[in-house]
Amino acid sequence: MVRAFSAIHPAVSFTFFAFIIIFTILFQHPVFVGISLSGALFLSWLLSGGQGVKSGVKLYFPMFLLIALANPLFNHRGKTVLFYLRDNPVTLEAVTYGLCMAASLVAVALWFSCYSKVMTSDKFLYLFAGFAPTVALLITMTLRMIPNLKVQLKAVASAQQAIGLDARTGNLVQRLRKSMRITSILLSWAMEDGMETADSMKARGYGVKNRTTFSLFKFDARDGVILAVVLGLAGICLTGYFLGYGVMRFYPVLAPLKISGLALCLYTAFGAYAFLPVLIEFRENLKWHFCK
Amino acid sequence: MSDESEPLTPRASTNIDVSAGLKSIDTNIKKNPHTQESMINTSRKTETNTRLKLVRKGLVVLIPVLLIISALVGNGNYGLLSVLLIIVTTVPFFLRFERRKPQARELVIIAVMATLAALGRVVFAPVPDFKPTSAIVIIAAVAFGPEAGFLTGAVAAVASNLFLGQGPWTPWQMFCWGMIGFGAGMLSKGGSKSVLVLSIYGFLTGFAFGWVMNIWFIVAFVQPITWAAVAAAYISSFWLDFTNALSTVLFILLLAKPWLKKLNRIKVKYGLLE
Missing domain, CATH: 1.10.1760.20 (Arp2/3 complex 21 kDa subunit ARPC3)
Structure with a gap:
């Protein structure tokens, strides 16, 4: 359970996630992708424990395989031929590129899942209420309605079962007809319930001028420091990218890894960036441990 | 059935256009609702419109800018x-x-x-x-x-x-x-x-x-x-x-x-x- 990282100001954590996701897409380089992936895995382990990581792996492994396999099958560029598949060469370069892309994609997906854990809908609404209040509200309402309708779907289905219209029995046509009945009931219920919500919103003054929003978020000195660190490290990484350190040449032959001083600095900076939430968390834990 | 979804007066319907409706804090509106409200609203409305115009222009410029940056940095x-x-x-x-x-x-x-x-x-x-x-x-x-x-x-x-x-x-x-x-x-x-x-x-x-x-x-x-x-x-x-x-x-x-x-x-x- 992450407390320290979730407690920082939404604007800061949003900036952090925006940059890390952009970097993960931008840097097509095994070292950067590896760092980003491990950072994302570590954070998602902190956020949701071993069970969360396990379900994440289950969700993203097929995607990883698809991308990793697709590239060497579609692309035959590269000089080092590993073997031939139906007269088409499968090259080491294409395999490496596929693996790198797949890892980067999974890293992005993991960062997104961490994002949705940290940036809860109240934070999202807070951030976008100034910029696009209606759209932010629309998205938040939809997210709230999904579990709501799921519960109602179960209620409708069991009520139908109770009056002898169990959608799981009968032949295909009968089942289909009963399922249609359930969706139809659900639609009516959702609409009627929605109208009540809308009237209730209106009664409480939705859209009336001079309404203020209340939020618990306060931008304090610690947030300022973290934001400065985030922007500083991001600046270093971006500079490195524009100097050509962020990408590795895959074709026609794999380029050797750059290990000059500057490259090492860049790897360290990116590592610090990717593990920033984890570091914040550990610092907080240590503080708690020793100040108890 | 009375139609509750419609605003009560035409004046209200034009006043709905306040960009930061959720966030705006104005205190002295109660005194003279008719004149002051409309005044504030027109000023806000123009503010919103210029902001939107800027966004629109920005969007038009953004696409070529993105393409140019990508072509310059270009690594496929x-x-x-x-x-x-x-x-x-x-x-x-x-x-x-x-x-x-x-x-x-x-x-x-x-x-x-x-x-x-x-x-x-x-x-x-x-x-x-x-x-x-x-x-x-x-x-x-x-x-x-x-x-x-x-x-x-x-x-x-x-x-x-x-x-x-x-x-x-x-x-x-x-x-x-x-x-x-x-x-x-x-x-x-x-x-x-x-x-x-x-x-x-x-x-x-x-x-x-x-x-x-x-x-x-x-x-x-x-x-x-x-x-x-x-x-x-x-x-x-x-x-x-x-x-x-x-x-x-x-x-x-x-x-x-x-x-x-x-x-x-x-x-x-x-x-x-x-």
Whole structure:
């Protein structure tokens, strides 16, 4: 359970996630992708424990395989031929590129899942209420309605079962007809319930001028420091990218890894960036441990 | 039945256009509501309009700027560029909706339809590409117009990806489903609302959805991009696209009539006729 990282100001954590996701897409380089992936895995382990990581792996492994396999099958560029598949060469370069892309994609997906854990809908609404209040509200309402309708779907289905219209029995046509009945009931219920919500919103003054929003978020000195660190490290990484350190040449032959001083600095900076939430968390834990 | 969704006076209806309606803090309005309110509102309105104009100009400039940066830095990584371009393309739709200051009822209707579309996608997730989402988006568009159709599709994509995995493909899916909704809305506005026309539209967009998403796949994950690789991607996705098209037709045939009837009833009951 992450407390320290979730407690920082939404604007800061949003900036952090925006940059890390952009970097993960931008840097097509095994070292950067590896760092980003491990950072994302570590954070998602902190956020949701071993069970969360396990379900994440289950969700993203097929995607990883698809991308990793697709590239060497579609692309035959590269000089080092590993073997031939139906007269088409499968090259080491294409395999490496596929693996790198797949890892980067999974890293992005993991960062997104961490994002949705940290940036809860109240934070999202807070951030976008100034910029696009209606759209932010629309998205938040939809997210709230999904579990709501799921519960109602179960209620409708069991009520139908109770009056002898169990959608799981009968032949295909009968089942289909009963399922249609359930969706139809659900639609009516959702609409009627929605109208009540809308009237209730209106009664409480939705859209009336001079309404203020209340939020618990306060931008304090610690947030300022973290934001400065985030922007500083991001600046270093971006500079490195524009100097050509962020990408590795895959074709026609794999380029050797750059290990000059500057490259090492860049790897360290990116590592610090990717593990920033984890570091914040550990610092907080240590503080708690020793100040108890 | 009195129509509660309409503003009480015409004055109120023009006053709704306050950009930061949720955030504005004004204290001295009570004294003379008529003159001061309208004064503040016109000043705010112009402020909002200039801001929107700036955004609009920014959007127009942004696309070539992005392309130029990408060409200069150019290393064949178009994934991020494509995502940014797609986001820029969808922003105007949201801005328009934002500027219109929609009523609570409009919001709720779009949220309900988007929820149903997203739920349908999540429920049918185990069967690849077999989903009622497009069909529900099309039905929403036919019942409530192109704008509602676009928003239903776009929001359904975001919401369902919260369960199926958010990623850089989310803006692409928002664009695809949004456009399916927008097109369906335009189609029904043009007068063709029959189930047959909608089914044909659903079948075609089922393929179009897959074809646009293929572009994303190729741009982001295939390097170097060759005609052979493009052809391979399109050929290998054929059956998935076909499943998508077929499921859309199937769900339109099943849902269009009863759901449109219900939605029309709701429209009449709550006075939502435009």
